[in-house]
Amino acid sequence: MHPPEGDPTHPRTPPPRHRPHESALTPGDSARYDVRFASRAAGIVSSVMRDLMSLSERPDIISLAGGFPNTESFAREMFDEVIEVVARDHLASALQYGPTEGLLEMRERIVEIMGGDGARVGVDDVMVTTGGQQAIDLSIRTFVNPGDTILAEGPTYPGAVPCFTTYEARVEHIPMDGDGLRTDLVEEALSRLAAEGRTPKLLYTIPNFHNPAGVTMSLERREHLIRLAHDRELLIVEDNPYGQIRFEGEPLPSLWELDDGAGWVIHLSTFSKILSPGLRVGWVAAPASVLRKMNLGKQAADLCTSTMSQRFIIEYMRRYDWRDYVQRLNGIYRSRRDAMLRALEEEMPPEAVWTRPEGGLFVWATLPAYLDTTHLLASASEKHAVGFVPGRGAFLDGRGGDSMRLNFSGVPEAVISEGVRRLGVAVSEMTELHRALGGLT
Structure with a gap:
């Protein structure tokens, strides 16, 4: 016999409440979002470098993948002093919004940096x-x-690949050699594309010190x-993030300098390599009409760059x-x-070749064509605890399968030697497997 409706002495058990996280369509199921994604989202290609960042978190692994500058040599005393000054003299403004184009003194300092390399640039640029x-x-x-x-070197910076794909560009890769971008092939590509309309x-x-190739464009090719x-x-x-990271040789004029105000060069750089990537401060030098449009785009993205970082x-x-x-x-x-x-030299097979950079952070190594570095990475990271950036991540046309980017700035010399030794073991194992399958005689 059921208690009478509404009897307070026999309350009815309430029906189970619906909880969003108990939905049959869980957040992990993308069906609810697929019809809502913008069309451009479908074509975005991830930066292979960012995908490999987790390798650097594993204590057992030697990561030659990330483009990490050395930040351990920044003196704590200097950091403490600068932070103290910011806190004492500029706290309110450092915690406040700033102009989208950046603090005036910050831009003046950037003008000094570029001017020191011979480039004529004004604060308003x-x-x-x-x-x-x-x-x-x-x-x-x-x-x-x-x-x-758009045209881009092949290989190109893996971090630029998501930008190219986000805005749905058609990328034509132009090959490189030891003197950087093959400008003769740029000229050929321009003629071919013009004929195609x-x-x-x-x-x-x-x-300068190309990422990932490690080579530098010669003066003749710049001109x-x-x-x-x-x-x-x-x-x-x-893009000139590495121009100051020179070990040998003489500096070359930037393309901005050679353009001499004609307005055909937009110059990009950053404090990530000359001070710290954690500050997240870079810059663009460009004609005023270009900066006005970029300013609007930046307003939509983040309003302004961290005033705290700029003040530091x-x-x-x-x-x-x-x-x-x-x-x-x-x-x-x-x-x-x-x-x-x-x-x-000690660990790679005789058929392998690599660049010898005069600066920057990277070596680009190319293995025998029968080795695929994407497959090599899986074996090297899981079995031998060493990581790198496979070459396909630097192309949008499927090339780079036998190449890899190796970073030497982020770990000490002894660790580099051990990392390359482990990588050599992984390469030898894949070579033996290839031979066992009849690929080599």
């Missing part, structure tokens, strides 16, 4: 960005419509590229010569590069 990555993103966002053609929106290039820009009205995005850099540069710190870094990096080159 500069916009501060949230790291060099945002500078790349804004450059592509501002100019590229879905389906537009396609005009590239821009060319993206890293002329040729600028002539092409002027004659063919080719917009160049010059300003106060640091008031008290210390940043070039002294970079010089110390370059001494460390030179030794680590040499350790990597020695280890590669």
Whole structure:
């Protein structure tokens, strides 16, 4: 017999309440989102570097994958002093919003840095960005419509790949050699594309100590590229995060400097490599009309770059010569590069080749064509606890399968040697497997 309806002495058990996390369609099931994603989201390609960041968190693994600068050599005393000054003299403003284009003194300091390399640039030519990555993103966002053609070196910076795919660019890779971008092939590509009725929106290039290739564009090719820009009205995005990280040789003029105010070069750089990536401060130098459009794009993205980070850099540069710190870094990096080159000579098979960078953070190694570095990474990371960036992540056309990017800046020399030794073991195992399957005689 059921209790009467509403009898307070016999309350009915309430029906179970629906809880969002108990839905049959869990957040892990993408069906609810697939019909809502923007079309451009379907084509976005992840940065292989970011996918491999988890390797650096594993205590057992030697990661030669990340592009980590050495931050351990930044003196704690300097950090404490600068933070104290910011807190004492600028706390309220450092915690406040700032102008989208960046603090005036920050831009003045950037003008000093570029001017020290011979580039003529004014404060109004500069916009501060949230790291060099945002500078790349804004450059592509501002100019590229879905389906537009852009030119980029092959290989290209793996971190630029998501920017290219996000804005649905058609990327034409231009090969490189020991002197950097093959500008003769740029000229051929421009002629071919013109015959097809396609005009590239821009060319993206890293002329100094290329990431990932490690090579530097020669002066002759820089001058040729600028002539092409002027004659063919080719917009160049010059990404220069590593220009100060030079171990040997003489500095070369930037493309911005060679353009001499003609307006065909947009120059990108960052404090990530000359001070700290954790500060997330970079910059763009560009004509005023371009900066106005980029400013609007940045407003939509993040309003402004961290005023706290900008103020830290300003106060640091008031008290210390940043070039002294970079010089110390370059001494460390030179030794680590040499350790990597020695280890590669000892551990890699005779058919393997690699670049010998005069600066920057990376060596680009190419293995025998029968080895796929994507498969090699799986074995090397799981069995031998060493990681690297496989070459396919630096192309959008499927190339790079036999190549890999190796970073030498982020770990000490002894660790580099051990990491390359482990990598050599993984390469030997794959070579033996290939031989066992009849691939070698």
